[in-house]
Every structure is written in C-alpha cells, then in structure tokens.
Amino acid sequence: MTIGRPADVLVIGAGPAGMLAADRLAQDGVNVILVDAGRHHTRRICPVDRMKSCHGCRGICNVISGVGGSIHYGDGVKLSRFPSGRRLAELLGPARADRLSDAALDRMCGADRPAFRGALTGGTPFQVKDYPVASLSSAQVRTLVDQLYMSLASSPRVTIRLGVEVTALRPDDRHGFTACLASAHGVETITARRVITAVGRRGQRWWAQQIRNLELDHTLPTPxxxxxxxxxxxxxxxxxxxxxxxxxxxxxxxxxxxxxxxxxxxxxxxxxxxxxxxxxxxxxxxxxxxxxxxxxxxxxxxxxxxxxxxxxxxxxxxxxxxxxxxxxxxxxxxxxxxxxxxxxxxxxxxxxxxxxxxxxxxxxxxxxxxxxxxxxxxxxxxxxxxxxxxxxxxxxxxxxxxxxxxxxxxxxxxxxxxxSLWDELALTPHMETSLPGLYAAGDCSGLAQGILQAAVAGIAAAEHAMASVSPTIGDPA
Structure with missing residues (x-):
C-alpha cells in the first residue's frame, strides 16, 4: 500500500490503543495508515533517566510520544484488568469487555501472560479499590513492543509513518475524512474512510481543539x-x-x-x-x-x-x-x-x-x-x-x-x-464519536483508563471500523 492511495482507516497514535487497533484491522485485510509524532521505540531515550537534564527532545518528548506510547520501551509497566476502568466496561458491556481484555492480553503477551492478583483483605483501615493487577518487567516490555512493532511493520496492509503530526482533520463527503500530515519532509494530504484517534498526552492540546472544530459531543473534565x-x-x-x-x-x-x-x-x-x-x-x-x-x-x-x-x-x-x-x-x-x-x-x-x-x-x-x-x-x-x-x-x-x-x-x-485534562466524549459502545466514522480510544476518549483498557478500546474501535469499511466482516458482539 502506498501513501498516495486512500486508506481504509487512519490510526493516529502508536500507543497501546493505536497499535492494537492497527493490528486488529490488518488481520482482517483492512488497509491502515498508522501515524505518530514520535520516534521508533528503540530511539525513545530519555536523558533524565541517565541522570542528565531534560532538553525536550527537539520538541517531541520521547516519554510521551513514539512507538509504544505509555508502554515506554525498557521500563516496567502495570496492567490492570476490569473493574479497573469501570466506565469503559460499562460502555462496552461486561461480557464484551472481558472478551476484548483477553484478546488484548493474548496479542500483547502471548504465552508469557503475567499473573494478576487483587487486594489483600485487611491490613489497612481504608477502602482499597480491588481489581486484578500485574507488573511487566523491562524485558517483557521490550519483547511486547518489539513483537507488536514487527507484526505491524511486516504487514502489507499497514503503512507506519513516524515523526508525523496530524495538523488538521475534517470530514470529506467523498472519501470519509481528509487529514493533513506534517513531517520533516513537508506537508501532505491524505484521505481515509474511517479514523481512529488514539493520541496520548503528546496530542492532548491538539485533540481538545479538534473536538471543538469538529463539534463533537463532549463534557468538560474535572482536572x-x-x-x-x-x-x-x-x-x-x-x-x-x-x-x-x-x-x-x-x-x-x-x-x-x-x-x-x-x-x-x-x-x-x-x-x-x-x-x-x-x-x-x-x-x-x-x-x-x-x-x-x-x-x-x-x-x-x-x-x-x-x-x-x-x-x-x-x-x-x-x-x-x-x-x-x-x-x-x-x-x-x-x-x-x-x-x-x-x-x-x-x-x-x-x-x-x-x-x-x-x-x-x-x-x-x-x-x-x-x-x-x-x-x-x-x-x-x-x-x-x-x-x-x-x-x-x-x-x-x-x-x-x-x-x-x-x-x-x-x-x-x-x-x-x-x-484528568481530557474532555469526556459521548461515545457509542463501539468507541465511535458523535461524528460517524470517527473513533476515539485510550486517553483521548476521556474515560479513565490504563494500558490494557486503552488496548481494549482500540480493538473495539477497530472491529466496528472494519465492519463498516468491509461489509463482509461482521462486528463481533
């Protein structure tokens, strides 16, 4: 697939939501363009981690942008299962949320699925929120991101564009959506039938403006x-x-x-x-x-x-x-x-x-x-x-x-x-916004989430998007 052709789906953001969405789409033969403002996961080095000073990484912070997103390459991370992310589970429905959670874990961890544990009873006078949680080691995180990236990079259905910012996004009566992409090589315009927005913290200000430009139904957050x-x-x-x-x-x-x-x-x-x-x-x-x-x-x-x-x-x-x-x-x-x-x-x-x-x-x-x-x-x-x-x-x-x-x-x-600076979007159970064909997953949905929850939302959005661009594919319940 070349960038000159219309994409079936444009995915904005290569964090857990965007990567899992693109992966799910590609599995069923959907042409995907996956863009991220940041860098390759092996180049997301943070000088502060090496006891040096933060210099902003030339305006694109390596911690909050790039392949992997919040799954920062070489750091340990936590995965939490539902009921953590309660509002997302309520939106998806309990059975579907559990199915998608298992699918996300299988895709991210494979046979190396971590052991989850909940809260111990007693030991504190406070009401501790009880949900299963597991920690991945830095080695497990490297393997996870490497394997996801290689799967996407080797797919003939996926075009990965790094160091690319989406500067404008608008509905297009003919193609679905038109997006302007800016990179070190200049500015270009592409079209896509559907868009899954999965921007993390790097895109928070941009997405807040897009919500207003596109007049998406939303409520203000409580920061x-x-x-x-x-x-x-x-x-x-x-x-x-x-x-x-x-x-x-x-x-x-x-x-x-x-x-x-x-x-x-x-x-x-x-x-x-x-x-x-x-x-x-x-x-x-x-x-x-x-x-x-x-x-x-x-x-x-x-x-x-x-x-x-x-x-x-x-x-x-x-x-x-x-x-x-x-x-x-x-x-x-x-x-x-x-x-x-x-x-x-x-x-x-x-x-x-x-x-x-x-x-x-x-x-x-x-x-x-x-x-x-x-x-x-x-x-x-x-x-x-x-x-x-x-x-x-x-x-x-x-x-x-x-x-x-x-x-x-x-x-x-x-x-x-x-x-909690994200506007809370009005979403369907398929993560679709009030603008048909535009989906939001991960942080930018405005739902309190974690890494696994973001991945779940990405898959949910992908399943509905691919059903709409490929009539022979049904949206799983």
Whole structure:
C-alpha cells in the first residue's frame, strides 16, 4: 500500500490503543495508515533517566510520544484488568469487555501472560479499590513492543509513518475524512474512510481543539493537581503488599484526594519527566525487578473545583498553577521541583539544595534534574491541607508503623503533575464519536483508563471500523 492511495482507516497514535487497533484491522485485510509524532521505540531515550537534564527532545518528548506510547520501551509497566476502568466496561458491556481484555492480553503477551492478583483483605483501615493487577518487567516490555512493532511493520496492509503530526482533520463527503500530515519532509494530504484517534498526552492540546472544530459531543473534565511522594522503598513496601496499585479515595478539607500510580515494586519505582514545551510534568513507572537501596513513589491527586463545586477550567489551571509553577525555577522555568517533606508540610523552605536534601534525608532522590523550591506555596490552601492530611493518614498503612519525624525527614515531595485534562466524549459502545466514522480510544476518549483498557478500546474501535469499511466482516458482539 502506498501513501498516495486512500486508506481504509487512519490510526493516529502508536500507543497501546493505536497499535492494537492497527493490528486488529490488518488481520482482517483492512488497509491502515498508522501515524505518530514520535520516534521508533528503540530511539525513545530519555536523558533524565541517565541522570542528565531534560532538553525536550527537539520538541517531541520521547516519554510521551513514539512507538509504544505509555508502554515506554525498557521500563516496567502495570496492567490492570476490569473493574479497573469501570466506565469503559460499562460502555462496552461486561461480557464484551472481558472478551476484548483477553484478546488484548493474548496479542500483547502471548504465552508469557503475567499473573494478576487483587487486594489483600485487611491490613489497612481504608477502602482499597480491588481489581486484578500485574507488573511487566523491562524485558517483557521490550519483547511486547518489539513483537507488536514487527507484526505491524511486516504487514502489507499497514503503512507506519513516524515523526508525523496530524495538523488538521475534517470530514470529506467523498472519501470519509481528509487529514493533513506534517513531517520533516513537508506537508501532505491524505484521505481515509474511517479514523481512529488514539493520541496520548503528546496530542492532548491538539485533540481538545479538534473536538471543538469538529463539534463533537463532549463534557468538560474535572482536572486534578498531583504531587509525587518519593521515599525509601521500605516506607512504601507494605502498601504494595496490600495491593500492587494501592488506590483509595478520601475527602478532606472539602477536597477529593486519591492515591494514583503506586510505584513500589520489588525494585521500587521510576519517576519520568513528560515535557510539554513550556512546562514539564511527572509520571511514574514501577520496577518489577528486585533492586537494592531503591526508592518508591506514588502520587496524590486532588480534584480542582471552585467554591460552587464546578470543575476548574484550562484558563484557571494556566493562571493559578502552571504560571506559578514556571516561576519556581529561574534556571529552568517549568521543570520539576523537589521540596523536603518537613518544609512542604509547613510551607517553608529551610532546605534549598539537592545536597542539603541528601544530607537531611539520608539518601539522594532517584533523579537529579530538580530545582528545590517552595512547591507547597503554589497549591490552593485547601488542596495543600487535604493532601497533607491524606498523606499522613495513609503512611502508617504504607510503612507498617506510625509516621515518625525521622521517617518524615526521609521523604521528598516532587511536582508538578496534572491529570484528568481530557474532555469526556459521548461515545457509542463501539468507541465511535458523535461524528460517524470517527473513533476515539485510550486517553483521548476521556474515560479513565490504563494500558490494557486503552488496548481494549482500540480493538473495539477497530472491529466496528472494519465492519463498516468491509461489509463482509461482521462486528463481533
């Protein structure tokens, strides 16, 4: 298939949703163009992982773009089964959700399917969300991405275009859709009968604009601000024994706070920088392989609502969070900031350098590209109070003992993290938007999901799309 011919389906984004969608389409003889703004998975190197500084990777962050997407090549990842991703399961229907989940696992892991486990009973006074979760090692992740990519690259039905951004997308009465693609080689226009949008974080702003340009039915999200708490793995180990992805939700000081992305595997957890040009946010990956002197981390997310209970919008976030965040570091505005926990707790700054933190905490942070500043000072007062209260309530369950001053002094608070920024689309059970022929899967659907859930949504969209472009193919129930 050449790029000059109309595609049956254009898939935008080569993360778990896009790769599984393209793979499913190709299996049934559908011609697919798969595009991604990022790079080949073996070239998605992050300098921060190598104790260097984030330089934005020439405007295309290697952590949030490229083949594999959130399945970052060489990092451990977590897979969670339903009922994690409850809203997606409700949309698909329980039986269909389970079928698609099994299909996605078979395609991603083959015979090397990991063992899933749920939450242990007891051990904490909090209601922990119970769903099966498994961690893949870095070796398993490499195998997974290699095999998926090779399957797609070797298929005569799939054309993979990397380093390509979709700059415009519009309905076309004759062909279905017209898309403008921009790359280092110039701009070109292609047509496709159907489009599956599976953009991850790299495409969040673009997709928000497309939703409005295309007048897709949607509701606004309720965003959350998050911070990462990094500590020696011993202070978090018991939480991971209760559940590998310890999740609970509490309301304190009138603010809804939840734990998120609990990274305390046998080797601890790895923090990731995700660059958006004028600011850099945080993400986390588990390390399933055993390690020594490891640190773990987890996030607390606090919902952002106004006094009337309405969600804060993008303009408020820009003015009241991102602009102050960029001002915390004169040397590198918008890059992540660390604060010693006793300082964060009291909103002061007595510890002003990473060396000073290492001396007081007794260990160094797992990454070095931080400034030290008063991160607590940019949070709304009620959010800081709620996060502090929830953190100090949770830590005895994570550590297996009350949080002492000695333990508190070993903790770093690192930010910034922002979540739930995606508009929630009105979708059919086939992941089709209010514009017929346009599908959304993964993060850009606006449904709270994970890697496996994104893959499930990609397959669901593919099955319906291929039924509509190939009348002889029925859409499985």
């Amino acid at each position: 959350s601000v998050g911070l990462r708490f990094e500590a020696p793995i011993g202070l978090l180990r018991r939480g991971a024994l209760i559940h590998d992805d310890f999740k609970t939700t509490l309301v304190r000081a009138g603010v809804k706070v939840k734990t998120f992305c609990f990274c305390a595997g046998p080797g601890g957890g790895r923090l990731k920088f995700t660059d958006y040009g004028d600011h850099t946010l945080l993400d986390g990956h588990v390390i399933p392989e055993a390690g020594e002197s490891a640190t773990g981390n987890f996030a607390l997310l606090a919902q952002l609502r106004d006094e009337a209970g309405q969600p804060r919008d993008a303009r408020w976030i820009e003015k009241h969070l991102l602009t102050p965040y960029r001002s915390l570091r004169e040397d590198r505005p918008g890059k992540p900031v660390l604060q010693w926990y006793p300082d964060w707790r009291t909103k002061q700054l007595t510890c002003t350098t990473l060396d000073g933190f290492a001396e007081r905490a007794g260990h160094r942070p797992s990454l070095t590209d931080y400034g030290v500043a008063n991160l607590a000072g940019i949070l709304p007062g009620s959010v800081h109070t709620a996060m502090r209260t929830v953190f100090e309530e949770l830590m005895p369950s994570f550590a297996g003992r009350p949080l002492s001053k000695y333990d508190a002094a070993r903790i770093a608070v690192i930010g910034l993290e922002l979540e």
